[in-house]
Amino acid sequence: MSVITNIADLKRLHKKRTPKMFYDYCESGSWTEQTFRENVSDFEKIRLRQRIAVDMTGRTTASKMVGQDVAMPVALAPVGLTGMQRADGEIKAAIAAAKFGVPFTLSTMSICSIEDVAEHSDTPFWFQVYTLKDDDFMRRLMDRAKDANCSALVITLDLQIMGQRHKDLKNGLSAPPKLTPASIANMMTKAQWGLEMLGTKRRFFGNIVGHAAGVTDPASLTSWTAEAFDPSLDWERIAQLRRMWDGPVILKGILDAEDAKMAANVGADAIVVSNHGGRQLDGALSSIRMLPQIMDAVGDKIEVHLDSGIRSGQDVLKALALGATGTYIGRAFVHGLGADGERGVTKALEVIHKELDTTMALCGRRSAADLDADVLLVPKDFYGDWA
Ligand SMILES: Cc1cc2nc3c(=O)[nH]c(=O)nc-3n(C[C@H](O)[C@H](O)[C@H](O)COP(=O)(O)O)c2cc1C
Numbered sequence: 001m002s003v004i005t006n007i008a009d010l011k012r013l014h015k016k017r018t019p020k021m022f023y024d025y026c027e028s029g030s031w032t033e034q035t036f037r038e039n040v041s042d043f044e045k046i047r048l049r050q051r052i053a054v055d056m057t058g059r060t061t062a063s064k065m066v067g068q069d070v071a072m073p074v075a076l077a078p079v080g081l082t083g084m085q086r087a088d089g090e091i092k093a094a095i096a097a098a099k100f101g102v103p104f105t106l107s108t109m110s111i112c113s114i115e116d117v118a119e120h121s122d123t124p125f126w127f128q129v130y131t132l133k134d135d136d137f138m139r140r141l142m143d144r145a146k147d148a149n150c151s152a153l154v155i156t157l158d159l160q161i162m163g164q165r166h167k168d169l170k171n172g173l174s175a176p177p178k179l180t181p182a183s184i185a186n187m188m189t190k191a192q193w194g195l196e197m198l199g200t201k202r203r204f205f206g207n208i209v210g211h212a213a214g215v216t217d218p219a220s221l222t223s224w225t226a227e228a229f230d231p232s233l234d235w236e237r238i239a240q241l242r243r244m245w246d247g248p249v250i251l252k253g254i255l256d257a258e259d260a261k262m263a264a265n266v267g268a269d270a271i272v273v274s275n276h277g278g279r280q281l282d283g284a285l286s287s288i289r290m291l292p293q294i295m296d297a298v299g300d301k302i303e304v305h306l307d308s309g310i311r312s313g314q315d316v317l318k319a320l321a322l323g324a325t326g327t328y329i330g331r332a333f334v335h336g337l338g339a340d341g342e343r344g345v346t347k348a349l350e351v352i353h354k355e356l357d358t359t360m361a362l363c364g365r366r367s368a369a370d371l372d373a374d375v376l377l378v379p380k381d382f383y384g385d386w387a
Helices: 007-017 020-026 034-045 089-100 114-120 135-147 166-171 181-187 191-198 218-228 235-244 257-265 287-298 313-321 331-362
Strands: 063-065 068-070 074-076 126-130 152-156 249-254 270-273 303-306 326-329
Touching: 007 020, 007 331, 020 166, 020 181, 020 331, 034 287, 034 313, 074 089, 074 331, 089 114, 089 331, 114 135, 126 135, 135 235, 152 235, 235 249, 249 257, 257 270, 257 287, 270 287, 287 303, 287 313, 313 326, 313 331, 326 331
Parallel strands: 074 326, 126 152, 152 249, 249 270, 270 303, 303 326
Antiparallel strands: 063 068
């Protein structure tokens, strides 16, 4: 592998080594992609305060997320179809996260099943559920996650219906990929990806095929996913789901202070301030811009985490300084996986850790858990004057 110094290097290799359909699935947002772009560009607007002559020995990035020790407060976000970016992708990412000491979150829409991931990594991981209409299937999914020793449940709330990503429609995204002259021609240029895929049996949605009623093959799965998400979701249902899980519950996809208050009321342990990485409501503001008002509303009642737009350890530091106690990376770890499998995910985590640690030191701080807004320079008009 060439010398990798940042997440952008991994992204370039991911693009080179992975079929276009799956790279595009990762590197896109809904509609005009405004929110997808601003998630990243808003982090860039915040600057840092350089401080000197502060003893920087004995620094630590270690912290806790929902009461669990983490080497740095950066979890791997749930990402569907991770096992299509690289064969057995969820297993590889879970192993890399466990070795590094950060949580891995398995998506409902993963290729490797809950049981498969649990079999390959002895460290408990987190499980993400979508709110689905099929109550029986949901109950079984949560039971399976319990049996697999999952140590937190992440309930994603911002996908009652799917945002549209133009590229996925144009590419005919599917798992396994549909064989068309264009997709075959493209896959022929991704030899290592193809060889590894031929060597695995994990090419379908492992949590669903054979588990959801009537889904026994990929063709029936397509109609299942179109029908499965529950558009009637409300706070009563969320409270019910919270009660069904005996352990930490994290509500993901909160972008509004009023919703954050509701989340605290239903007894969640943490929320994730998130716009799904700009993949759902295009035109929503970035997570980092919305964080301070959500902190004001619930920061003293519930743990507040953040994702969407994190591409460096400096971004992690900015989120922590504005009050988040945990963060998640989605695309940043997928770029690592697509670039070099488990080693690539480890590299992504190393890059982010080094950036976080060095930035912390140069800002005159010794502990990631003690960061505050004093280390930041935020432009006066950053939050905007929205009516
Ligand atoms: C390719 C892709 C697939 C995703 N699939 C899921 C999913 O299955 N469940 C979920 O809750 N979020 C999903 N997300 C959203 C991520 O969990 C996370 O919110 C987002 O990636 C954070 O933004 P970032 O990629 O800029 O770090 C997905 C994101 C990407 C990029």
